[in-house]
Amino acid sequence: MLGLLRSILILLLLTLVIQSCGSSDTNQNDVDSELPTVSTGNDLNPNSSGNGLFEIKSGTVSFLIHATSATNTKPQFNSLKDPDGNELLTTLGEFAWKSNGYSNLLVPISSSYDPKPGIWSYSATNYSQLKLDMRTSEIPETPTIKVQPYISGSDNISSALNIMKSIFSTNGINLDVEDTETLESKYSQVSYNFNNSTTSEMVSKGDEDKVNLFFITDYTDAAYLGNAAGIPGSQGLKGSHNGVLINLSAHKTGGSLNNQLLGETAGHEMGHFLGLFHPSESGGTLFDPIADTPQCPLSQNSNNDSKLTAEECGQQYGADNLMFWDSWENGNQDNLTEGQVYVLKRALIAK
Amino acid sequence: MKSVILLVLIFINTSLVMAVPETNKVMRLLEGRHWELREGPFKRLGEGADQRLREIADNTSLTNYLRFRALIALSLYDNEETGVHLERHARSGDSSFARRGFSSLTRAFSRSEPDRVRKVAEHLMESPEAQLRIAAAREMRKIDPPAYRQFLQRESKAWVREAARE
Numbered sequence: 001m002l003g004l005l006r007s008i009l010i011l012l013l014l015t016l017v018i019q020s021c022g023s024s025d026t027n028q029n030d031v032d033s034e035l036p037t038v039s040t041g042n043d044l045n046p047n048s049s050g051n052g053l054f055e056i057k058s059g060t061v062s063f064l065i066h067a068t069s070a071t072n073t074k075p076q077f078n079s080l081k082d083p084d085g086n087e088l089l090t091t092l093g094e095f096a097w098k099s100n101g102y103s104n105l106l107v108p109i110s111s112s113y114d115p116k117p118g119i120w121s122y123s124a125t126n127y128s129q130l131k132l133d134m135r136t137s138e139i140p141e142t143p144t145i146k147v148q149p150y151i152s153g154s155d156n157i158s159s160a161l162n163i164m165k166s167i168f169s170t171n172g173i174n175l176d177v178e179d180t181e182t183l184e185s186k187y188s189q190v191s192y193n194f195n196n197s198t199t200s201e202m203v204s205k206g207d208e209d210k211v212n213l214f215f216i217t218d219y220t221d222a223a224y225l226g227n228a229a230g231i232p233g234s235q236g237l238k239g240s241h242n243g244v245l246i247n248l249s250a251h252k253t254g255g256s257l258n259n260q261l262l263g264e265t266a267g268h269e270m271g272h273f274l275g276l277f278h279p280s281e282s283g284g285t286l287f288d289p290i291a292d293t294p295q296c297p298l299s300q301n302s303n304n305d306s307k308l309t310a311e312e313c314g315q316q317y318g319a320d321n322l323m324f325w326d327s328w329e330n331g332n333q334d335n336l337t338e339g340q341v342y343v344l345k346r347a348l349i350a351k
Numbered sequence: 352m353k354s355v356i357l358l359v360l361i362f363i364n365t366s367l368v369m370a371v372p373e374t375n376k377v378m379r380l381l382e383g384r385h386w387e388l389r390e391g392p393f394k395r396l397g398e399g400a401d402q403r404l405r406e407i408a409d410n411t412s413l414t415n416y417l418r419f420r421a422l423i424a425l426s427l428y429d430n431e432e433t434g435v436h437l438e439r440h441a442r443s444g445d446s447s448f449a450r451r452g453f454s455s456l457t458r459a460f461s462r463s464e465p466d467r468v469r470k471v472a473e474h475l476m477e478s479p480e481a482q483l484r485i486a487a488a489r490e491m492r493k494i495d496p497p498a499y500r501q502f503l504q505r506e507s508k509a510w511v512r513e514a515a516r517e
Contacts, residue, residue, distance in 0.1 A: 186510055189482040218447045220482055223419040225384045249447045250416035326382050
């Protein structure tokens with residue numbers, strides 16, 4: 001009896017061992033045999049490890065890879081290799097946009113990056129969907145970008161919109177600003193967070209081929225002048241990250257709108273949405289990836305408080321640049337460098 | 352001679368009391384397009400920074416973003432003058448200032464003086480401004496759950512009730 005039991009036990013153990021070995025082999029084979037295929041169209045189809053390929057055709061001006069996920073996770077790009085096998089994330093990585101629910105990769109973010117024709121490879125994790133948008137249209141001398149303003153309340157923003165338009169026009173970009181649409185009262189004060197349900201619902205109204213500017217009465221939870229859904233935002237993809245927010249009440253002095261400041265804020269946030277960073281961050285140690293933008297170094301910090309204001313940097317160090325991190329009380333911020341214009345002219349939604 | 356020494360001492364003492372930071376030093380900490388409150392730089396300004404922040408928050412010749420940020424930074428100071436100042440803003444007719452005044456009052460006093468916060472929250476839950484009702488109800492949920500539940504029963508707008516529950 002004992003011998004029989006022992007035999008059954010050995011048989012069971014052997015079965016378990018064989019099954020587990022077989023299962024392991026099968027999984028290994030699955031991974032090994034699942035080579036990435038070249039995706040066609042906008043939907044990228046990576047293999048189960050998140051690796052994939054896509055083709056950039058000759059004449060492509062720019063491309064943007066969108067990675068979306070649930071709002072409590074941050075999609076992550078781990079690799080982006082051009083057709084020559086060069087890893088772009090070693091330098092592009094720190095400028096790749098990463099946020100809960102939405103991350104992306106834009107090429108070019110400066111003239112150092114080129115959407116070379118051929119087969120590109122990528123690797124991503126924590127995403128639910130990956131999409132690719134490309135621009136193949138030629139770059140005209142003065143490209144046009146469509147802009148759709150939305151407003152809550154009854155403030156007159158036409159002067160500010162004209163200032164914004166003029167800043168871009170002076171720098172070789174034509175803005176086609178559509179008639180302002182009025183928002184429902186529930187969107188009058190919203191969260192700065194684009195994953196917030198109300199903010200997301202509002203921003204999702206925007207068209208994918210425009211820069212959607214949402215002039216809200218106020219934020220519920222921030223004291224920003226404005227903020228963009230990403231650097232860049234989801235150009236070409238409708239949804240929660242397809243726009244910028246601009247706080248109207250923050251731009252008022254004694255009840256009147258400061259139109260110059262408001263126009264500059266709208267232009268600044270649009271710059272972020274289209275892929276521009278602050279040339280210098282406030283600490284004087286972090287700079288954008290564009291070679292010709294003025295850098296304001298820490299040595300300009302006159303009172304050692306580790307914050308470089310527009311007054312300290314002055315025109316010489318970029319305080320007059322539209323993308324300077326701080327607003328400038330004593331001057332206009334209407335300047336863009338050739339390197340910044342290079343990126344804007346190649347914006348995915350420019351024509 | 353004694354009176355001279357006394358006068359000098361009074362002068363020194365007064366100077367120490369009046370040693371508030373310069374306004375432009377405080378203003379610098381409020382600059383930036385995408386500003387967020389950081390406690391360290393304000394604390395490093397030393398005593399009197401709250402006085403400057405109250406002055407900035409009340410200065411109608413300044414652009415609102417600076418005044419808003421001054422109100423937010425006042426959440427770092429839980430003294431009586433700041434409490435009175437924040438209550439005044441929380442009860443003001445401008446909802447942008449009222450919400451920030453209330454938010455800072457809550458952060459500074461909800462632990463030490465919950466009744467003070469409750470009184471302002473009760474007032475704001477009756478406000479015609481939806482965002483003020485939402486902010487007040489969210490706070491009331493923590494300090495007086497029955498009052499919060501009553502608010503949910505009488506609030507007519509579904510999206511306000513939903514936001515208050517978040």
